[in-house]
Amino acid sequence: MSTSQSEREALANLLQQSGPDAPTLCEGWTTRDLAVHLVIREYRPDAAAGLFFKGLANRLDSVSHDYESKPFGELVEMYRSGPPAWNPMRLADKYANLAENFIHHEDVRRGGGEGAPRDLPQSARDDLWNAVKVMAKFFLRSSTIHVVLERTDAATPTVARAGADSSFDEVRVKGASGELLLWLYGRDSVAEVTLTPEDPATVNRIGRHVF
Numbered sequence: 001m002s003t004s005q006s007e008r009e010a011l012a013n014l015l016q017q018s019g020p021d022a023p024t025l026c027e028g029w030t031t032r033d034l035a036v037h038l039v040i041r042e043y044r045p046d047a048a049a050g051l052f053f054k055g056l057a058n059r060l061d062s063v064s065h066d067y068e069s070k071p072f073g074e075l076v077e078m079y080r081s082g083p084p085a086w087n088p089m090r091l092a093d094k095y096a097n098l099a100e101n102f103i104h105h106e107d108v109r110r111g112g113g114e115g116a117p118r119d120l121p122q123s124a125r126d127d128l129w130n131a132v133k134v135m136a137k138f139f140l141r142s143s144t145i146h147v148v149l150e151r152t153d154a155a156t157p158t159v160a161r162a163g164a165d166s167s168f169d170e171v172r173v174k175g176a177s178g179e180l181l182l183w184l185y186g187r188d189s190v191a192e193v194t195l196t197p198e199d200p201a202t203v204n205r206i207g208r209h210v211f
Contacts, residue, residue, distance in 0.1 A: 002094035003127040005082075007101035012080035014108050020072040024104075024111040025187055034104060035075040036067045041100070042083040099131045102178065103185050110190045117179060117192060125153045128177040132184065136162040138209065139184050145205040146170040151177050163206070171206060172196045186210035 001009075020032035029037070044067075067075065082097075083090040089097065109118075120128075129151055140147050143163035150159045153176040163171075173183060175193035182191035186208060195203060 002098075003124045004094045004098040004101050006124070007098070007105050008080065008082065011101060011105040011108065012076050014105065015076045015079075016073065018108060018112060022108065022112055025107040025190065026104075026111075031108060032068065032072055032075070034107065035072065035079060036064055038079045038100075038104065039075050040064060040067060042087060042089060043078065045087070094127075098127060099135060099181060099185070102128060102131075102181065103187070106178075106182060106187070106190070110187075115190065117176060120178060122153075125151075125177045128181055129154070129158070132177055132180045133160045135181065135184050136160055140206065140208060142207040142209065143205065144207060145202065147206060148172045149180050150174040151180060153177055169202065169205070171202060184208065 015031055015035055018031050020030060020035070022031040024031060024034050026034060026037075082093060132149060132151070136147070136149055140162040144167065145163055146161065146165065146167045146169065147163035148159050148161055148170060150157060150172060152174060173180060173193050173195055175183065175191065179192045183193045197203075
């Protein structure tokens with residue numbers, strides 16, 4: 001089982017255990033809202049595009065309303081089963097969905113009060129680090145400062161670089177692979193990372209494209 005599949009299964013179990021009205025780290029979202037988002041992303045990409053294109057926002061709202069009326073348990077099981085066979089995302093699940101499954105698993109865990117990072121297998125940490133390297137280039141593409149991401153859960157110090165290569169100024173973000181991924185996705189309130197320097201003026205120059 002891939003790390004993405006493990007995170008999917010664990011999140012589905014946690015959603016069932018938590019019920020539809022539990023809090024999450026996604027502002028304004030309960031576990032039902034999150035389950036709707038997860039299912040639409042994989043079953044209705046035509047509507048999910050409304051997350052990125054304002055012209056499709058009304059369609060996303062309409063489809064979301066329809067899915068909100070489904071029993072919570074049905075939504076969870078749809079998510080657990082993964083993308084439908086016609087969705088190419090199914091073939092690339094371990095790459096395309098790893099970050100999504102991990103981040104939203106932590107959204108429910110930590111939103112419900114489980115604050116401590118999990119003790120993940122080394123293989124999972126390595127997979128998350130690979131996701132960090134890919135997502136950093138995308139999320140930090142507009143940063144006006146150079147950003148160095150340093151993982152602390154490898155045998156030797158390992159870094160990834162993103163942001164403004166031409167900048168003489170630099171921020172170093174240090175933490176375990178999963179915590180770095182949480183930080184990239186804007187979960188600043190729970191991500192156990194250290195920023196150096198950490199003064200607001202410098203940190204504010206980090207432009208993250210967060211979803």
